[in-house]
Amino acid sequence: MRSTPKTKSRPPRWFAGLVMIAATIALGGWVVTHFPKAPIGPRFVGAGNETPQAGGTFIFAEGSNIHTLDPHFAYDTLSTAACRLLYDGLLDYDYDGNMIPSLAASLPEVSDGGRVFRFTLREGVKFHNGRELTAEDVSWSMHRLLSERIGSPGYPFYKSIIGAPEYHTGKKDTIEGIVVLDARTIEFRLDEADQTFLNAIAMPFAYPIAREHVEALEKAEGPTAVGRNPVGAGPFSLRRWERGVQVEFDRFDDYWNPMARPAQMVFLENISPDVASARFRNGDLDIIYRPSKVSRLFIRNSEAWEPYRVDVPAAGLFALGLNCELPPFDNVHVRRAMSFAIDRSKLERLNPGKMIAATQVLPPMLPPHDPELPEAQTFDSERAKEEMRLAGYPDGIPEPVQLWVRSAGEANYAQLFQQDLKAIGIDIELKMVTFATYLKETGRPRVAQSAFTGWHQDFPDPSNFMDILFHSRSIHPENSENRSFYRNPKLDALLDAGRAEVDKAKRLELYAQANALLAADAPWVFLFYPVELFAWQPYVRNFRQHPVWLHEYRNVWLDLPRRRVSQDIYGQEATQ
Amino acid sequence: MIRFIVQRVLWGLLVVMSVVTLVFFLIFVAGDPAVTVLGPQARAEQIADFNAKKGLDRPVTEQFLSYLGILPCVRKDSPKYEREDGSRGFCGVLQGDLGESYSHHESVARVIGFRLPRTLLLASMAVLFELIIGLTAGVIAALRRNRWSDTLIMFSTFVGISLPTYVTGPISLLLFSFLLGWFPFGGYGVDPLDHIYHALLPAFILAIAGAATYARVMRGELIETLRHDHVRTAKAKGMPPSQVVIRHAIRNALLPVVTLIGLSLPFLVGGAIITEKIFAWPGLGLLTIESIESLDAPVIMAVVLMFGIAVQVGNLFADIAVAALDPRIRLND
Numbered sequence: 001m002r003s004t005p006k007t008k009s010r011p012p013r014w015f016a017g018l019v020m021i022a023a024t025i026a027l028g029g030w031v032v033t034h035f036p037k038a039p040i041g042p043r044f045v046g047a048g049n050e051t052p053q054a055g056g057t058f059i060f061a062e063g064s065n066i067h068t069l070d071p072h073f074a075y076d077t078l079s080t081a082a083c084r085l086l087y088d089g090l091l092d093y094d095y096d097g098n099m100i101p102s103l104a105a106s107l108p109e110v111s112d113g114g115r116v117f118r119f120t121l122r123e124g125v126k127f128h129n130g131r132e133l134t135a136e137d138v139s140w141s142m143h144r145l146l147s148e149r150i151g152s153p154g155y156p157f158y159k160s161i162i163g164a165p166e167y168h169t170g171k172k173d174t175i176e177g178i179v180v181l182d183a184r185t186i187e188f189r190l191d192e193a194d195q196t197f198l199n200a201i202a203m204p205f206a207y208p209i210a211r212e213h214v215e216a217l218e219k220a221e222g223p224t225a226v227g228r229n230p231v232g233a234g235p236f237s238l239r240r241w242e243r244g245v246q247v248e249f250d251r252f253d254d255y256w257n258p259m260a261r262p263a264q265m266v267f268l269e270n271i272s273p274d275v276a277s278a279r280f281r282n283g284d285l286d287i288i289y290r291p292s293k294v295s296r297l298f299i300r301n302s303e304a305w306e307p308y309r310v311d312v313p314a315a316g317l318f319a320l321g322l323n324c325e326l327p328p329f330d331n332v333h334v335r336r337a338m339s340f341a342i343d344r345s346k347l348e349r350l351n352p353g354k355m356i357a358a359t360q361v362l363p364p365m366l367p368p369h370d371p372e373l374p375e376a377q378t379f380d381s382e383r384a385k386e387e388m389r390l391a392g393y394p395d396g397i398p399e400p401v402q403l404w405v406r407s408a409g410e411a412n413y414a415q416l417f418q419q420d421l422k423a424i425g426i427d428i429e430l431k432m433v434t435f436a437t438y439l440k441e442t443g444r445p446r447v448a449q450s451a452f453t454g455w456h457q458d459f460p461d462p463s464n465f466m467d468i469l470f471h472s473r474s475i476h477p478e479n480s481e482n483r484s485f486y487r488n489p490k491l492d493a494l495l496d497a498g499r500a501e502v503d504k505a506k507r508l509e510l511y512a513q514a515n516a517l518l519a520a521d522a523p524w525v526f527l528f529y530p531v532e533l534f535a536w537q538p539y540v541r542n543f544r545q546h547p548v549w550l551h552e553y554r555n556v557w558l559d560l561p562r563r564r565v566s567q568d569i570y571g572q573e574a575t576q
Numbered sequence: 577m578i579r580f581i582v583q584r585v586l587w588g589l590l591v592v593m594s595v596v597t598l599v600f601f602l603i604f605v606a607g608d609p610a611v612t613v614l615g616p617q618a619r620a621e622q623i624a625d626f627n628a629k630k631g632l633d634r635p636v637t638e639q640f641l642s643y644l645g646i647l648p649c650v651r652k653d654s655p656k657y658e659r660e661d662g663s664r665g666f667c668g669v670l671q672g673d674l675g676e677s678y679s680h681h682e683s684v685a686r687v688i689g690f691r692l693p694r695t696l697l698l699a700s701m702a703v704l705f706e707l708i709i710g711l712t713a714g715v716i717a718a719l720r721r722n723r724w725s726d727t728l729i730m731f732s733t734f735v736g737i738s739l740p741t742y743v744t745g746p747i748s749l750l751l752f753s754f755l756l757g758w759f760p761f762g763g764y765g766v767d768p769l770d771h772i773y774h775a776l777l778p779a780f781i782l783a784i785a786g787a788a789t790y791a792r793v794m795r796g797e798l799i800e801t802l803r804h805d806h807v808r809t810a811k812a813k814g815m816p817p818s819q820v821v822i823r824h825a826i827r828n829a830l831l832p833v834v835t836l837i838g839l840s841l842p843f844l845v846g847g848a849i850i851t852e853k854i855f856a857w858p859g860l861g862l863l864t865i866e867s868i869e870s871l872d873a874p875v876i877m878a879v880v881l882m883f884g885i886a887v888q889v890g891n892l893f894a895d896i897a898v899a900a901l902d903p904r905i906r907l908n909d
Binding site: 013016017020024031064065067068070073075076149151153155156159222223224227228242243244245246268269270271272274275278279281282284434435436437439440443453454455456458468474476478479480481 | 606607608611612614615616617618619620621622623624625626629652653655676679680681682683687690691724727728731735746749750751753754757761762763764766853854855856858862863866871
C-alpha cells in the first residue's frame with residue numbers, strides 16, 4: 001500500500017518553475033535552430049516542354065466563399081471566376097482589353113444609330129450536356145436573367161433593351177427587344193443608343209445556360225438548384241462542389257476553342273492569405289493572388305521568384321469623396337486645394353508595391369487614361385494654398401472637416417495626409433463608421449461631409465467609372481451611386497454623348513474631356529490605384545494576368561511532370 | 577426528474593426566444609442588408625429590387641412576426657409566398673423554414689446543413705483530446721502531488737490556459753505543416769479519413785485551453801477525494817491502490833469536470849470560430865463570420881437560434897449527467 005507523500009526535502013516550487021522556464025527557452029532555441037529552412041525559391045520546376053501539354057490538375061485558392069455557380073446571380077469576384085470556367089458569353093475581352101467574339105462568330109452588326117445589335121452564333125458550340133447552343137438559348141437565358149421571379153442583380157445593366165423594364169416588373173410576358181431571327185441569329189433592340197450594352201453582353205450575367213437542364217432542376221429542387229449544379233458552354237464542366245471547401249472542374253473536350261488545358265482545375269475556398277502563402281511556397285498551390293504581407297514582401301524581393309511573379313494594377317481606385325452639396329466642398333476651389341495638398345507618395349511608402357499614386361479617375365490600363373493630363377491631381381502645396389486663397393479661405397477653414405473612414409487601414413492613410421491638409425488650413429476630424437452604416441449614410445444627400453471611397457470596374461469602359469459615379473442621374477434620395485452629389489450639366493452632356501457614340505475614336509475623345517473635367521472639378525480627391533501581386537509555379541505556363549477577369553486560367557497549361565528541386569540547394573542558398 | 581426537465585426546456589425556450597428577438601432587432605439597427613450584400617457598387621435599383629424580393633421594405637415588426645411564422649410570408653422569392661388559391665402562405669421558423677441566405681442563394685437549412693457536421697467533427701475531436709489529455713494529466717498530477725511530474729504538468733497547464741488560439745494556431749501551422757510537413761495546411765480534405773486527418777491539428781489547438789482547465793480541476797478534485805473517509809476505508813480494506821483510485825476516487829472527482837464539459841460544449845462550437853478561420857476549416861464558425869460581415873440576416877438568425885439551443889441543451893445535459901453520476905443529487909431539490 002502506498003503511503004502518504006514522503007517528507008524528504010526537495011527544491012522549492014519557485015525553483016522548479018524557474019527550471020521549467022529555462023527548459024522551455026532552451027527547447028524553443030533548439031527548435032528555431034534545428035528546424036528545416038523555409039525554401040527561398042520555388043520547390044518545383046517544370047519538365048521543360050516547349051509545346052503546350054494537356055493534362056494535370058491546376059489548383060488555385062481564395063480567402064472567401066463562392067456564393068453561386070448560377071451566372072445570373074454571380075456578382076462577386078469568386079462566383080464570377082468560377083462561372084468563367086463553366087460558361088462562356090457571346091463576347092469576351094482579349095488580353096489587351098479589346099472586345100472579341102466568343103460564342104458569337106464575330107462582333108455584332110450595329111444598326112439604327114447604335115440601337116440595334118445583331119449577333120450570329122459560332123457554329124458547333126455545345127453545352128456540357130452535349131446539346132448544341134442556339135439563339136433560342138441565348139434569348140431564354142436573357143429572359144430568365146431579367147425576370148421578376150429570379151430577381152438577378154444584373155437587371156440594371158440590360159434595362160435599355162426595349163420591353164425589359166415591363167418584363168422585369170411582370171407587366172409583359174416577353175421582352176420585345178430580344179428577337180430570335182433564326183437558329184443562329186439573335187438581335188437586341190434598345191430604346192436608346194448605348195455602346196456600353198456590348199460590355200453588358202460580355203458580363204457573366206449574360207452567359208447562356210442550358211434551358212432543359214435549368215427547368216428540370218428548378219422543378220425538382222427549387223430555383224436555387226442551378227447555383228450548385230450548372231450546365232454551361234464553357235471550357236470546364238463541374239465535377240463536384242464541396243461547399244465552402246473546393247470546386248472541382250473537368251476539362252470539357254467539346255469546347256469550341258480546344259487548347260492544351262489541364263485535365264482538372266480545383267478552386268479552393270476559404271483559404272486565408274497566410275495559409276495560401278504557405279501552401280504556395282510549399283508547392284501545394286499552383287498560383288497565388290494577393291499573398292500575405294510577409295510572403296508578398298518575400299516573393300517581391302526574391303530573385304528566385306522574379307521570373308514567376310507580376311505586379312498587376314487592379315482596375316479600380318481609392319479616393320476621398322467630397323460632398324459637393326455641403327460646405328466647404330460646395331466650393332470648387334476648396335476641392336481643388338484638397339486635391340493638390342495631399343502628398344500621395346507617403347501612401348506609396350507606407351505600402352511599397354501595393355499602390356500607384358492616382359491622378360485621375362480612370363486607372364492606367366483603361367483608355368483614355370492620360371499620364372500627361374494637364375488637369376492631373378498631383379501634390380503641389382503652392383497651388384493648394386493659391387486655391388484656398390481663391391476659395392476665400394486664405395487663413396484656412398475655421399471649422400474642422402469631418403472625414404468618414406470604414407476601417408483602421410483607412411484611418412492610418414488619413415493620418416498620413418492630415419498634416420498635409422493642416423498645412424493649407426484644413427483640419428480633418430476622422431469619423432470611424434461600420435461598412436453598413438457607411439454604405440447607407442453616404443448614399444443620402446447632405447449627410448457625410450467627406451468620406452473614403454473607391455470603385456472597381458464592372459466592365460472595362462470609362463462610362464463604368466464616370467456615369468455611375470458622377471452623372472447627376474445617379475443621385476437619389478437614398479442609395480445614391482453618386483456619393484459626392486456632384487452635378488454638372490456639362491459632364492452629363494459629355495457622358496450622354498459618349499454613351500451613344502458609335503465611333504470609337506470620337507467616343508474616347510468625349511470621355512477624355514470628361515476625365516479632364518473631373519480631375520479639375522475634384523468631386524473626388526484621387527488617392528491611389530491598388531496593385532496586387534500574382535506569383536505562379538515555374539511549371540505553370542502561359543499565364544498572363546487578364547485586364548478584366550481576376551482569376552483567368554483558361555489558357556494555362558502545366559509543364560508536367562514537375563520536378564522537386566533538391567532541398568540541399570535551398571539549404572545552401574538559404575545560408576548565403 | 578421529468579418535471580425538472582420540462583421546466584428547464586420551457587425556461588430554455590424562453591431564453592432562446594429572447595435572444596432571437598434581440599438579435600433580429602440588432603441586425604435591423606446594424607445597417608441595410610441589401611446595401612451590404614450587394615456591395616458598395618450596388619445601384620439604387622438593385623437595392624430596391626432586393627428589398628422588395630426579401631420583404632425588407634415591410635415594417636420591421638411585420639418582418640419579425642413573419643420570420644417567426646405568426647404573420648404571412650413577406651419574402652416574395654419564397655415558394656410559400658403565394659398559395660394556389662392566391663392567398664399568402666407562411667414561411668417562418670414555426671413552419672420549419674429558416675429562410676434563404678442573402679448571399680449564398682440557397683436555403684439557410686442547406687447552407688447550415690453543409691457546415692454543421694464539419695464543426696461537430698472538429699468540436700467532438702477537440703472534446704476527445706481535452707478529456708484524454710486533461711484527465712490523464714490531472715490524475716497523474718494528483719497522484720504525483722508536489723513531485724517534478726506534478727510541477728511540470730501544472731506549469732504546462734498555466735502555459736496552455738495563457739496561450740490564445742490565434743497564437744498557437746498560426747505557430748503550429750508554421751511548424752507542423754509548413755516546416756515539418758506532418759499535417760496538412762488547413763482545409764477540410766476530400767473524404768472522411770482525410771477530414772479526420774485535416775482536423776487533427778486544429779482540434780488539438782482548440783483543445784489546449786480546455787485540457788489545461790480539466791487537468792487543474794481534476795487534480796484539485798482528486799486530491800480532495802483521496803482524503804475522504806471512503807477512500808481511506810477502501811485502502812484499509814486492502815483494495816489495490818489502482819482500484820481505489822479508479823473505483824472510488826476518480827468517479828467522485830469527475831463530477832465538476834462533467835459539469836464543465838456540459839457548460840463548455842456550446843462555447844467549444846462558438847470558440848471554434850477563430851480556429852476555423854486560422855485553419856481554413858469551413859464550418860459554422862467561418863460561416864458566422866462571413867454572415868456577420870455581409871449582414872446575411874437569415875443565416876445570422878439561424879446560427880443564433882442554434883447556439884441558443886446548444887447552450888440550453890448543454891446545461892441540461894450537465895445537470896442530468898451529474899445526477900446520473902451522483903445518486904445523492906436529486907434534480908427536483
